[in-house]
Amino acid sequence: MSLDSQDPRAAGSDEPTVELEFELNGSVEKQAVPTSTTVLDLLRNGFGKRGVRSSCERSVCGACTVLVDDLPVAACSTFAFDIDGTRVETVEGLAAHDGTLSAQQRAFRECGGFQCGFCTSGMLMLTTGLLRANPQPDREEIREWISSNTCRCTGYEMILESVERAAELAREREPDEESS
Amino acid sequence: MRAQKLGAGLIAQNQSALPPFILYRPTSLAEAAALTQEHPEAVIAAGCSDLVAQFREGCEPGVLISLQHVDELRAISQERGVLRIGSLVTHHGGSTSPEILSSLPALAAAWGSIATVRIRYRGTLGGNLLARRFRYELPIIFSALDGHMHFQAGEDLATLPVSSLWDSDAGISGILTSVSVETGTLLWYGYERSMRPVSTVSLAVRKHAVAGLAITAVCGSEYRRPFVLSHAAEASTIAELDADFVGTALAAQLPDEAGDYAGTIAYRRHLVSVLTRRLLARATGNQKK
Numbered sequence: 001m002s003l004d005s006q007d008p009r010a011a012g013s014d015e016p017t018v019e020l021e022f023e024l025n026g027s028v029e030k031q032a033v034p035t036s037t038t039v040l041d042l043l044r045n046g047f048g049k050r051g052v053r054s055s056c057e058r059s060v061c062g063a064c065t066v067l068v069d070d071l072p073v074a075a076c077s078t079f080a081f082d083i084d085g086t087r088v089e090t091v092e093g094l095a096a097h098d099g100t101l102s103a104q105q106r107a108f109r110e111c112g113g114f115q116c117g118f119c120t121s122g123m124l125m126l127t128t129g130l131l132r133a134n135p136q137p138d139r140e141e142i143r144e145w146i147s148s149n150t151c152r153c154t155g156y157e158m159i160l161e162s163v164e165r166a167a168e169l170a171r172e173r174e175p176d177e178e179s180s
Numbered sequence: 181m182r183a184q185k186l187g188a189g190l191i192a193q194n195q196s197a198l199p200p201f202i203l204y205r206p207t208s209l210a211e212a213a214a215l216t217q218e219h220p221e222a223v224i225a226a227g228c229s230d231l232v233a234q235f236r237e238g239c240e241p242g243v244l245i246s247l248q249h250v251d252e253l254r255a256i257s258q259e260r261g262v263l264r265i266g267s268l269v270t271h272h273g274g275s276t277s278p279e280i281l282s283s284l285p286a287l288a289a290a291w292g293s294i295a296t297v298r299i300r301y302r303g304t305l306g307g308n309l310l311a312r313r314f315r316y317e318l319p320i321i322f323s324a325l326d327g328h329m330h331f332q333a334g335e336d337l338a339t340l341p342v343s344s345l346w347d348s349d350a351g352i353s354g355i356l357t358s359v360s361v362e363t364g365t366l367l368w369y370g371y372e373r374s375m376r377p378v379s380t381v382s383l384a385v386r387k388h389a390v391a392g393l394a395i396t397a398v399c400g401s402e403y404r405r406p407f408v409l410s411h412a413a414e415a416s417t418i419a420e421l422d423a424d425f426v427g428t429a430l431a432a433q434l435p436d437e438a439g440d441y442a443g444t445i446a447y448r449r450h451l452v453s454v455l456t457r458r459l460l461a462r463a464t465g466n467q468k469k
Contacts, residue, residue: 078232
């Protein structure tokens, strides 16, 4: 597969495109998209992942946060060509196939960390990335990560508690996974 | 959506208005350099965090060369008293690099204090410098460290001081391959951003080439270009420096144009003086508890 985009004149189309192959929530996807497509647009319009919120489109608010190879990125400010060959995760991939919520989702529900819910998918993906990087983060580290997402509803205390609870739930789940 | 942009002269907020471009993704520096010769008008991209914002502000490149697959631009080395950092090193990579932590930990600490977690994994040294945004902090940090940018344009190599970023005739062209910092004469470095966005101060103390100490302070703000301030002291050690005198002398060099609606020039000079004294107190170990 060439790394360069297709010459639109040769292809007879209006605009240059790029072939992508990446993993989305565990499924291998292939798609040709215009070169200027952002990850936000690709995931929402191409794959129906509406949990990737479209908001500031300036990588400021965090509502569009997805994980790319375990790292949080702003989908609104990342070109789709940069996820070629990577593993992308959205909030839609957190729950199990049978609908069982992940530790992060259960924690946010239990601690009331969602409020209006608009920022929640980004918060959940940040929490997922944080707990993979450090399964036992302290309050300072949680604050550092979560502060990059904007919640307009109220204070962040319940969100901070949700992340701490998610870490607890994830740790509680580990022995079961090891024995299964 | 594009018709709206072209017809009405407006930049639509939605990404659907982003103009398409021919994309190249070279896998080596030589290939990338050849592409820039072939397409001198091309926009060179790294992490793209800032570039997407530039698109939304009206940038419309016909050709874009992404350096993401040029792994040699991620190298960090420390040889013969020179720290060299590849232009594709991210904020996260720079602040956690074993080479930087061992040779210049204060740089790692300063680098680790900027941006949010999402940007820290995507934003790069090269992108932060060459975006030439007043509010970005790596130009401030590396200017005080007397950092130099190394460019490759085809077969040609060029070196420019980071502090020249704000010169209109700096002659920046080609691919930024790395930034180097001479560490042999560097005695101390620190960064103060507690008064951001009004004023930040990046301060380095070096052994002067002849005698005494050379103190360089770079004052940044969200709204004005960074200003390089310097002072030569006769002291032979940092402990001998008069922090009050040096802070006042450096602040006095801040030009009147550094004032703005967020802080008059008098207030900015006061802030620079306070932040400089604070940094020097930290450097000399005389920091009040």
